[in-house]
Amino acid sequence: xxxxxxxxxxxxxxxxxxxxxxxxxxxxxxxxxxxxxxxxxxxxxxxxxxxxxxxxxxxxxxxxxxxxxxxxxxxxxxxxxxxxxxxxxxxxxxxxxxxxxxxxxxxxxxxxxxxxxxxxxxxxxxxxxxxxxxxxxxxxxxxxxxxxxxxxxxxxxxxxxxxxxxxxxxxxxxxxxxxxxxxxxxxxxxxxxxxxxxxxxxxxxxxxxxxxxxxxxxx
Ligand code: DX5
Ligand code: ZN
Numbered sequence: 001x002x003x004x005x006x007x008x009x010x011x012x013x014x015x016x017x018x019x020x021x022x023x024x025x026x027x028x029x030x031x032x033x034x035x036x037x038x039x040x041x042x043x044x045x046x047x048x049x050x051x052x053x054x055x056x057x058x059x060x061x062x063x064x065x066x067x068x069x070x071x072x073x074x075x076x077x078x079x080x081x082x083x084x085x086x087x088x089x090x091x092x093x094x095x096x097x098x099x100x101x102x103x104x105x106x107x108x109x110x111x112x113x114x115x116x117x118x119x120x121x122x123x124x125x126x127x128x129x130x131x132x133x134x135x136x137x138x139x140x141x142x143x144x145x146x147x148x149x150x151x152x153x154x155x156x157x158x159x160x161x162x163x164x165x166x167x168x169x170x171x172x173x174x175x176x177x178x179x180x181x182x183x184x185x186x187x188x189x190x191x192x193x194x195x196x197x198x199x200x201x202x203x204x205x206x207x208x209x210x211x212x213x214x215x216x217x218x219x
Contacts, residue, residue, distance in 0.1 A: 029215040
């Protein structure tokens, strides 16, 4: 069985038919639900919040991967745990006391993720990599779906992989933004473990087939 994962981003789903789209992911070969929470302050957009996440976790039968694009994420760690998040990812750029934040996420029984904006060098995680379950490399500037993939992501994956191996960490590498059938395999070959895909999955005419094709591409 492949250990490489696909995580459809619900940001690109049809919110008028949210349950239908969640069931589609349940019935697909996808591995995780990727849920983008935006506050309009850390990023220039507002997505959705707790009531929508509650509706999602009520129907989702797979791992719920929550990506917080918010300032002061510490204020909501318990809330996101109570709402059924399995993985909680915070932005490096939004955390003054990242070590404390990661410990608080784990204390609530969730896996801890740290996201890096495109301009943030992976080496800032040197002293904390062994505590992190997942590093999410943003391959677009966070805030919107449907943007173009930033090619420098490939360099960042390789640098992060080197850091993880040097530190003998078990950290997984997740890529978020602009993932399509054109770059999926190269991302995995470069060292990625999890690919988030929003528009490419939900804007396709046959979503189940698109997920299945992405999945077989990265096996
Ligand atoms: C962007 C979000 C992404 C987004 C990806 O800020 O973090 O998860 O939904 O969407 P696509 O795959 O359309 O770039
Ligand atoms: Zn995301």
